[in-house]
Amino acid sequence: MTVEALQVPVYRPFVVQVARLQRLSPSFLRVTFTGPDMGDFASNGFDQRIKVVLPLPGQAVVDFPADPDWYGAWRALPVERQMPIRTYTIRALRPEAGEVDVDFVLHGATGPASAWAETASVGDEVVLIGPNRPFPGPTGGFEWHPPADASCLIVAGDETAVPAVCAIVEALPAGQRAHVLLEVPTAADALNVAAPAGVRITWLPRWPDDGGAPAPRGALLTAAVVATVEELSDVLAPTPGVQLEDVDVDAGILWEVPEEEPLPRRSSGVYAWLAGEAGVVKGLRRHLVQERGVDRRSVAFMGYWRDGRVSD
Numbered sequence: 001m002t003v004e005a006l007q008v009p010v011y012r013p014f015v016v017q018v019a020r021l022q023r024l025s026p027s028f029l030r031v032t033f034t035g036p037d038m039g040d041f042a043s044n045g046f047d048q049r050i051k052v053v054l055p056l057p058g059q060a061v062v063d064f065p066a067d068p069d070w071y072g073a074w075r076a077l078p079v080e081r082q083m084p085i086r087t088y089t090i091r092a093l094r095p096e097a098g099e100v101d102v103d104f105v106l107h108g109a110t111g112p113a114s115a116w117a118e119t120a121s122v123g124d125e126v127v128l129i130g131p132n133r134p135f136p137g138p139t140g141g142f143e144w145h146p147p148a149d150a151s152c153l154i155v156a157g158d159e160t161a162v163p164a165v166c167a168i169v170e171a172l173p174a175g176q177r178a179h180v181l182l183e184v185p186t187a188a189d190a191l192n193v194a195a196p197a198g199v200r201i202t203w204l205p206r207w208p209d210d211g212g213a214p215a216p217r218g219a220l221l222t223a224a225v226v227a228t229v230e231e232l233s234d235v236l237a238p239t240p241g242v243q244l245e246d247v248d249v250d251a252g253i254l255w256e257v258p259e260e261e262p263l264p265r266r267s268s269g270v271y272a273w274l275a276g277e278a279g280v281v282k283g284l285r286r287h288l289v290q291e292r293g294v295d296r297r298s299v300a301f302m303g304y305w306r307d308g309r310v311s312d
């Protein structure tokens with residue numbers, strides 16, 4: 001790569017406005033953003049992550065550092081002037097229209113991103129930190145890397161992973177065997193997904209229809225993943241005796257993903273992609289790797305958020 005090419009940032013800030021809002025369900029709001037230079041905004045598809053920079057009260061997001069080292073410039077600001085930055089997923093990108101869709105989970109006014117989404121209006125401005133199309137190399141930022149020989153896929157997560165999972169599922173080839181397990185707050189949060197033949201999607205609402213008490217967070221997802229792994233024991237080639245090092249999900253981030261490089265031909269037979277609340281994902285990691293011997297090179301474990309902890 002030339003010196004000039006190396007000076008092109010891989011990711012960069014894009015000032016965008018809300019073009020449309022669509023309430024998909026009780027818990028999901030689709031925000032369509034547009035902006036003058038969205039033609040340079042790129043996506044690798046799948047679970048492509050981006051950052052959303054939210055305005056502070058009384059401050060316009062155009063004040064956000066436009067520097068290629070925007071992060072260093074942001075960190076150098078006094079804490080009270082640092083605009084909150086949160087991680088989201090590109091649900092859909094339409095470069096020809098200069099539009100990107102981001103699906104926000106509405107979890108109340110407990111965090112700046114959810115609070116912003118609850119009151120968002122057409123014309124509101126935020127900054128998206130996204131892949132920069134002019135960058136000449138791979139821009140990364142996604143973790144969907146199934147090995148070519150995986151005979152079955154498990155794609156599982158909670159509501160924060162729904163946008164990523166929907167994008168992944170819609171890109172699967174016809175005939176790919178896949179079990180998709182999604183825990184969401186209510187039955188009405190089961191969204192329409194254009195899934196190819198071979199994909200089985202199971203929505204797991206925590207709140208029962210009969211008005212009873214909700215299931216504890218992660219309980220339905222965990223039970224469904226455990227049952228699915230059991231069901232797939234015929235294709236699983238376990239690696240026995242793996243001892244996992246502990247991950248403190250309150251102090252750090254649970255993010256254990258296979259290399260972006262092509263995986264070795266021999267997988268566990270199953271490739272799994274698991275994302276959601278970090279404590280729940282940690283329990284699934286223990287079950288799959290330690291108890292069932294699933295090859296960790298065939299599983300992506302991602303703590304998307306931590307209950308009770310601000311993601312900054």
Ligand SMILES: Cc1cc2nc3c(=O)[nH]c(=O)nc-3n(C[C@H](O)[C@H](O)[C@H](O)COP(=O)(O)OP(=O)(O)OC[C@H]3O[C@@H](n4cnc5c(N)ncnc54)[C@H](O)[C@@H]3O)c2cc1C
Pocket residue numbers: 049086087088089090102103104105106107110111112113114115159160161163164303304305306307308309310311312
């Ligand atoms: C790679 C990646 C992709 C992601 N994609 C999406 C996406 O497309 N859509 C999406 O909605 N989220 C997504 N998330 C999760 C999102 O970043 C977090 O939910 C984030 O905490 C939201 O920020 P906030 O400002 O609303 O809350 P914060 O300020 O971070 O947290 C405030 C409080 O709210 C709690 N909290 C945070 N999220 C939730 C939740 N979902 N339900 C209940 N309580 C919560 C926290 O535990 C904390 O107590 C993604 C995360 C990652 C790492």
